[in-house]
Amino acid sequence: MIPMRARSRHIVAAPAVALGVLLAASACSAPGDSSSDDADSSGPIKLAVVDAQSGQLASLGDWEAKGAKLAVEEWNKKGGIDGRKIELTVFDDQGDPTTGTNIARKLDSGNYVAMIGTAESAVTVAMAPILKQAEIPNITSGQATALVDVKSPFLFLNGPTSTTYDSTLADYLVTTKKFKKIAMISNNGSYGKGEHDAFTAALKEAGITPVTDQVVTTDQKDFSASLSRIRQAKPDAIFIGSEEVEAGLIVKQSRDLGITAPFAGAAPQGTPVFIDTAGATNAEGTIVSSPYLSNEISDASRAFATAYKAKYGKDAELHGAKAYDGTNIVLTALKNSGGATGKKLADEIRATKYAGLLGNFAYDETGVGIFRTTIGIIKNGKLSAAQ
Amino acid sequence: MSILTSKPALILLGCVAAYLLPYGLNSYSMHVVDIAIIFALLAIGMGLVMGVAGQINLAQVAFFGVGAYTTAILTTHSGFGFWTAAIVGLAATVLVGLLVGLPALRMQSHYLGIVTLGLALGFVNWITNAEITGGADGISGIPVPPFFGIDLADEYLYYYLEIVVFGLALAFGTFVVRTRLGRRLRAMRDDALAAGAMGAEIPLLRMTAFMLASVYGGAAGILYAGLIRYVAPETFSLGNMFLLLAMVIIGGRRSLIGCVVGAVGLVLIREALVDFAVYAQLGYGIVVVLMVVFAPTGLAGIPRRVREAVGRRRKNDDVRSAELGPYLPGPAPAAQVPESGADSGPALEISHLTKRFGALTALDDVTLTVRQGEIRGIVGPNGSGKTTLFNVISGLYRPSAGQVSGVGRDISRARPYQLSLAGMARTFQNLRLFSQMTVRENILVVLDRSRTSTVWQYAVWPVGVLSNEHRLQAEADRVLKEYGLTAFADAHPQSLPYGIQRRIEIARAMAGRPSLLLLDEPAAGLNGEEVGQLSSIVRSIRDQGVTVVLIEHNMGLVMSLCERITVLAAGSVIAEGSPAEVAATPEVIEAYLGDSAPADIPVHAAPEVP
Numbered sequence: 001m002i003p004m005r006a007r008s009r010h011i012v013a014a015p016a017v018a019l020g021v022l023l024a025a026s027a028c029s030a031p032g033d034s035s036s037d038d039a040d041s042s043g044p045i046k047l048a049v050v051d052a053q054s055g056q057l058a059s060l061g062d063w064e065a066k067g068a069k070l071a072v073e074e075w076n077k078k079g080g081i082d083g084r085k086i087e088l089t090v091f092d093d094q095g096d097p098t099t100g101t102n103i104a105r106k107l108d109s110g111n112y113v114a115m116i117g118t119a120e121s122a123v124t125v126a127m128a129p130i131l132k133q134a135e136i137p138n139i140t141s142g143q144a145t146a147l148v149d150v151k152s153p154f155l156f157l158n159g160p161t162s163t164t165y166d167s168t169l170a171d172y173l174v175t176t177k178k179f180k181k182i183a184m185i186s187n188n189g190s191y192g193k194g195e196h197d198a199f200t201a202a203l204k205e206a207g208i209t210p211v212t213d214q215v216v217t218t219d220q221k222d223f224s225a226s227l228s229r230i231r232q233a234k235p236d237a238i239f240i241g242s243e244e245v246e247a248g249l250i251v252k253q254s255r256d257l258g259i260t261a262p263f264a265g266a267a268p269q270g271t272p273v274f275i276d277t278a279g280a281t282n283a284e285g286t287i288v289s290s291p292y293l294s295n296e297i298s299d300a301s302r303a304f305a306t307a308y309k310a311k312y313g314k315d316a317e318l319h320g321a322k323a324y325d326g327t328n329i330v331l332t333a334l335k336n337s338g339g340a341t342g343k344k345l346a347d348e349i350r351a352t353k354y355a356g357l358l359g360n361f362a363y364d365e366t367g368v369g370i371f372r373t374t375i376g377i378i379k380n381g382k383l384s385a386a387q
Numbered sequence: 388m389s390i391l392t393s394k395p396a397l398i399l400l401g402c403v404a405a406y407l408l409p410y411g412l413n414s415y416s417m418h419v420v421d422i423a424i425i426f427a428l429l430a431i432g433m434g435l436v437m438g439v440a441g442q443i444n445l446a447q448v449a450f451f452g453v454g455a456y457t458t459a460i461l462t463t464h465s466g467f468g469f470w471t472a473a474i475v476g477l478a479a480t481v482l483v484g485l486l487v488g489l490p491a492l493r494m495q496s497h498y499l500g501i502v503t504l505g506l507a508l509g510f511v512n513w514i515t516n517a518e519i520t521g522g523a524d525g526i527s528g529i530p531v532p533p534f535f536g537i538d539l540a541d542e543y544l545y546y547y548l549e550i551v552v553f554g555l556a557l558a559f560g561t562f563v564v565r566t567r568l569g570r571r572l573r574a575m576r577d578d579a580l581a582a583g584a585m586g587a588e589i590p591l592l593r594m595t596a597f598m599l600a601s602v603y604g605g606a607a608g609i610l611y612a613g614l615i616r617y618v619a620p621e622t623f624s625l626g627n628m629f630l631l632l633a634m635v636i637i638g639g640r641r642s643l644i645g646c647v648v649g650a651v652g653l654v655l656i657r658e659a660l661v662d663f664a665v666y667a668q669l670g671y672g673i674v675v676v677l678m679v680v681f682a683p684t685g686l687a688g689i690p691r692r693v694r695e696a697v698g699r700r701r702k703n704d705d706v707r708s709a710e711l712g713p714y715l716p717g718p719a720p721a722a723q724v725p726e727s728g729a730d731s732g733p734a735l736e737i738s739h740l741t742k743r744f745g746a747l748t749a750l751d752d753v754t755l756t757v758r759q760g761e762i763r764g765i766v767g768p769n770g771s772g773k774t775t776l777f778n779v780i781s782g783l784y785r786p787s788a789g790q791v792s793g794v795g796r797d798i799s800r801a802r803p804y805q806l807s808l809a810g811m812a813r814t815f816q817n818l819r820l821f822s823q824m825t826v827r828e829n830i831l832v833v834l835d836r837s838r839t840s841t842v843w844q845y846a847v848w849p850v851g852v853l854s855n856e857h858r859l860q861a862e863a864d865r866v867l868k869e870y871g872l873t874a875f876a877d878a879h880p881q882s883l884p885y886g887i888q889r890r891i892e893i894a895r896a897m898a899g900r901p902s903l904l905l906l907d908e909p910a911a912g913l914n915g916e917e918v919g920q921l922s923s924i925v926r927s928i929r930d931q932g933v934t935v936v937l938i939e940h941n942m943g944l945v946m947s948l949c950e951r952i953t954v955l956a957a958g959s960v961i962a963e964g965s966p967a968e969v970a971a972t973p974e975v976i977e978a979y980l981g982d983s984a985p986a987d988i989p990v991h992a993a994p995e996v997p
Contacts, residue, residue: 031409031543054665055626092661096627097525097619098611102419102658109415122619125527129616130418133540146524188516190523190620 044087045080045334047072047327048107050100050117050127053092060119060319064141065090066312067323068116071331074307081335093118097126108134113341114330115139116323121147128152135342137349139326141319144194148366154346156367158326159291159358162198165266168373169239169289170202172386173264179236183261184210185226185250186241189218195241195266211235218246227254237287240265248277255282262287267318270294270376270383280381287386291358292318293376294383301357325356329369405550409543417542421614423654424549425607430634430650431560431643432603438640439564440596441576443500445628446487449510450601452623454480454608459526459618460519469532473609480608484601491593495579507628515620525619532613539613549610556603560643562849563599566856567835568842572596574821574832581819584781585832586807586899588839595842630657633675638685641823645687652686711887712871714920716927734759734903734934735780740789742772742779749775751958752789757951762929763936764949764966768978772958773938774816777905780936781813782806793903808836812901814892816908816938820880826891827876830863833898862898870894870924886917893924897933904928906937910944922948946970954978 049068051061072088080086089112093100100123107115108130114137118124121142131138132152139156140147145163147155173179182203186196196215203210211233214226227250230238238254240247240263251263251274262285268274270288278286295305295316304324308316333348334340340348354361354369361369375386409417429451436444457479461472490502514520531540532548539545563569574582575592583589612618630653638649653671660667682689735757742750750772757763765773778784780791782803791799794809801809812833821829837855844851867873870890880888889909896904906925910918918941925948929935939945945952946966954962954969956978962969969975 031412054668094661095621096624097617097622098422098615098627099661101615102415102422103661105415105418109413120621122523122525122621125525126615126617126619128527144524146521146527150527190515193516193522194524 042084044085045339046110046112047086047088047330048091048103048112048115048117049088049323050091050093050103050107050115050123051119052095052123053090055095057095057120061092061117063317063319064117064119064323066308067316067320068327070304070308070311070320071324071327073311075331081331082339084339086331093120093123095120095123097123100124100127101130103127104130104134104136107131107136112136113334113345116327116330117141119319124155125150128155131155135346137330137346139330139349141322141326148368152367153343153350153365156326156329156349156363157369158322158329160370160373161368162194162266163202164371165289165373166195166198167202167205168375169264169266169287170199170206170208172287172289172375173237174203174206174208177237180208181211181233181235182208183212183214183230183233183235183238184241185214185216185223185230185238187216187218187220187243187246189243191243192218192241199239199241210239216242216246216250218243220246221249223250223253224257227257227259230254231257231259235261237261238263240269242268244268244271244273245277248274248283251278251282251286255279264288266290267292270378271317275378275381283378283381286378288376288378288383289373290318290376290383291370291373292321293374293385297374297385298357300355304357321357325354325358325361328356329354329361402554405554409546414542417546419654419658421542421546421549423651424546424553425611425614426631426634426654427647427650428553428556428603428607428610429631430638430646431556432600432607433631433635434638434640434643434646435560435563435572435603436596436600437635438642438646439569439576440572440592440599442488442491442593442596443496443503444487444597444600445500445504445632446507446510447600447604447631448623448625448628449487449507450480450484450604451608451611452510452514452618453483453601454605455612455618455622456514456520456526456608458609458612459529462529462612463526464519469530469613473532473613476609476612477602477605480601480605481598484597484604485594487601488594488597491597492590504625504628507625511620511623511625514623520620523620525617527617529612529616529618531616542614545614549614552606552610556606557643557647559845559849560599560603562852563845564643566852567831567837567859568595568839568845568852570824570828570832570835571839573824573828577821577823578819580783580803581815581821582832583803584783584807584813585895586804586836587832588802588804591839595839630671633671636675636685637678639687641684642687645685648686710874711890712868712873714871714924714927715869716931732759733757734761735793735936736791737776737780738790740776740779740791741787742775742784743787749958750779753955753958753960755953755960755963757934757936759934760929760932761934761951762925762949763934764945764952765936765938765955766940766942766945766952767955770957771955773955774907775958776955777813777907777936777938781811781905804839807833807899807901808838810900810902811905812896812899812903813905814896814907814909816911818880818888818892820888820891820895822879822881825877825879826872826883827863827867829880829891829895830866830898831859833895834859834862834866836899866894866898870897885912886914889913889917889921893921897928902933904933904935906935906939908938908940910939910941918944 049065051064052058053061069088072086076086091103093103104127116139119141121144124140124142125146128150132154135154137154139158141158143159143162145161147157148161173182186192212229214229216223216226238261240250247265247269264287267290269286270290270293275283295301304321305316308320329349329352332354333345333352337344337348350363359370359372363369376383377386412420429447433447436442454476457476458472461467461475462469487503487506491499515523537544539548571587571592575587575589579589634649634653635646639645657667678685733756738754740750740753767773779786782801786799790797794811798806867876872891872894875883875887880891893909910921913921922944925935949966951964952966952969953960954975961974961978962972
């Protein structure tokens with residue numbers, strides 16, 4: 001029998017000594033994952049989609065998963081890769097970086113060959129070191145420059161960075177339209193602030209200082225104070241760095257205040273939600289910088305949109321298109337390399353030239369494959385390419 | 388004599404299991420366990436501030452963030468080494484902890500919850516927008532913590548770092564809870580007003596509680612930064628704050644082990660249900676509600692509730708069957724009563740004391756003097772200001788005008804804890820025992836006469852705390868024996884009969900070896916036999932050199948026990964003198980008994996108690 005009523009001093013000492021001895025021993029034989037990384041080359045090829053399926057970012061995650069599923073389904077219909085089926089599993093990161101790292105470890109343990117997602121840059125950055133260690137290539141839908149700063153050879157973007165959106169837009173406004181007086185209004189949320197910083201930098205590059213720079217909050221509903229200042233500045237164009245609904249409200253209220261200058265912005269300003277909120281007449285003439293202006297932009301996009309509508313009963317949009325492109329790139333690289341994994345697959349992705357919905361992908365060493373967006377203009381309530 | 392726990396074998400078993408655990412896990416499970424330990428650390432901090440100290444703190448996730456972000460910023464921007472940054476990070480977290488604790492000095496319960504929630508929100512907003520925190524992109528590229536050549540990039544080895552920190556943190560937390568600081572924190576949680584009157588410095592204790600929580604939060608943040616090596620605002624969101632809250636509530640906030648079980652359990656369950664996140668969230672919500680309604684003490688409290696239920700059914704609960712022991716007066720130490728300064732003046736002197744509450748004058752120009760070693764009775768009809776008088780004397784109320792001096796100095800503006808430490812003790816009309824603590828712990832709270840500012844000992848010299856603890860436990864045994872309470876030492880007061888609770892209140896008040904004892908209706912609710920016992924106890928206390936002032940409605944007791952009696956009516960003194968003199972005063976008869984015959988005031992009717 002162990003004496004249960006020992007003096008307290010011994011109680012503290014005994015486990016401490018024991019732990020010390022055990023720790024000393026651990027230096028000799030460290031525990032580790034004994035499972036080998038040999039992917040078996042006969043069974044199905046395992047791909048993972050990691051995106052928020054719950055929480056605030058769930059709709060984004062849902063669009064992404066739909067795009068990726070569509071691509072995998074098309075490949076499987078054609079017989080898969082070298083006769084192997086492609087198996088796609090959707091993981092829910094809940095928009096939480098810590099959960100993301102858990103999933104990254106799970107992908108490693110589960111021998112997934114590549115990952116599609118996530119749409120949230122912070123989650124992707126958190127996962128990147130683990131995926132790099134595990135040598136799992138990852139094509140993300142994020143567009144933050146932080147993704148490039150990670151400098152992981154296993155991380156790729158399925159679209160341009162936010163810098164590209166805004167430098168293309170600034171270039172169009174300053175060089176093509178010869179605007180000199182540009183006003184800015186953006187919100188202080190993460191998206192708005194990113195847009196604000198990128199566009200300010202792009203303008204500076206072009207040698208222009210904004211005539212006024214208004215910052216609003218993400219939940220503001222009345223913008224008259226900021227808009228009056230913008231009216232006084234008499235700008236040639238107004239840049240909006242904000243999500244769909246708020247941007248729509250800003251445009252509506254500015255027209256009420258008699259501001260006639262056109263608005264300019266990135267992808268959110270090309271969406272039906274924005275146009276509906278602002279009202280088609282008010283949104284007329286809005287200049288949009290986006291890699292995917294609409295489903296009507298090319299034969300490929302029309303085919304994609306038709307297949308998407310047939311499968312899900314909903315209209316396709318930018319995020320689904322991006323995930324569709326990213327998945328196709330991974331699968332093309334897999335096919336070209338004969339089902340390679342790890343570093344070989346990453347190299348193959350970098351070497352893949354792919355004509356996608358967003359344009360012609362050609363990756364550089366930073367993991368960015370698309371370096372341009374297209375300028376579109378809203379006419380009669382529809383977004384179409386600028387002439 | 389259970390300082391940590393009486394089961395060293397269990398602890399040893401736990402250590403061996405913790406050591407062997409990684410050998411059975413794949414890299415994914417190992418990562419999840421690493422995360423779970425970090426949440427367990429956070430949960431211990433929450434348990435200390437919320438469960439032990441009773442301070443609602445919804446900013447724990449901000450402490451977590453401050454620790455992680457400070458480490459991240461200092462290592463990536465300023466080129467600090469990881470461990471240097473970690474130490475600065477911990478210091479920064481403690482500073483933030485004290486800042487978040489400030490509102491607790493002014494407000495409590497849900498107000499405190501709202502304020503701390505606001506501060507947590509403010510923190511997330513700040514890190515999302517500030518330049519130095521990298522905004523929404525966060526900070527990546529935090530270096531791997533160097534550790535004597537051990538590669539901590541390996542999550543298996545990182546686990547050992549975590550488990551050692553966690554083990555130390557849990558041991559320290561348990562040490563705090565079971566020694567004098569923890570007892571004062573729990574006393575404050577159960578009844579802040581009574582705790583103050585028993586010598587606990589409430590404002591300092593509240594700050595200490597927040598400081599403890601921030602140390603655990605900061606340590607968790609540093610470990611997180613070293614493990615994930617990337618920080619972003621989403622990790623410190625309110626969603627995670629509520630997850631943490633759920634862990635602590637489900638596990639049982641009053642038990643640190645419960646908090647750990649809740650944290651580890653919820654992390655694992657969350658991982659298992661990751662594909663059903665929407666339903667899982669709903670599930671957590673339902674479980675939390677069910678827990679709050681049906682098991683407010685959480686999982687940790689269930690074993691005790693089961694035991695109590697079984698005990699009730701068997702009806703052989705040894706506590707219930709135990710008899711209140713006889714009162715065994717101690718060897719009249721009179722150690723605390725300085726005989727210096729011959730006669731040393733009156734024990735209590737009140738001159739022209741007035742207390743107003745708005746337009747109501749509760750005490751009107753009260754003057755009275757109590758000699759050393761006297762038993763003074765204060766009587767008067769309901770609402771005559773007796774308890775208000777006690778509250779002013781014991782420092783709960785500030786006088787509107789007039790002077791109070793006692794325990795050797797002017798005490799008109801003294802705080803309750805100062806008066807308690809200076810030698811004044813009191814009981815309460817409506818029992819104010821610390822309900823979630825055992826009888827022994829109730830006594831121990833008062834036996835500890837140290838200033839709260841000596842908590843530095845915990846950080847610098849815990850052995851000093853421990854040796855002091857042995858002395859306090861021995862004294863508690865003595866007090867329990869003296870008041871015949873040994874059989875009830877480990878019972879909770881509210882499970883005991885009323886008479887015993889009254890006895891505990893007196894024992895608790897006397898544990899501080901006061902020179903002045905205020906008893907507020909000590910005989911209320913007692914049966915005849917118990918009143919007799921009370922009478923002998925009070926006399927014995929006086930024989931030890933303690934001055935006793937008591938408020939009482941039981942005229943028999945007052946007339947037989949008190950040497951002098953002061954009669955209050957409508958806030959004024961209307962008579963003072965020996966029992967016989969007072970009973971004969973016409974004003975007293977009028978105020979107290981109306982106009983009816985004065986004959987039956989039982990001056991000599993009370994039985995002489997043995």
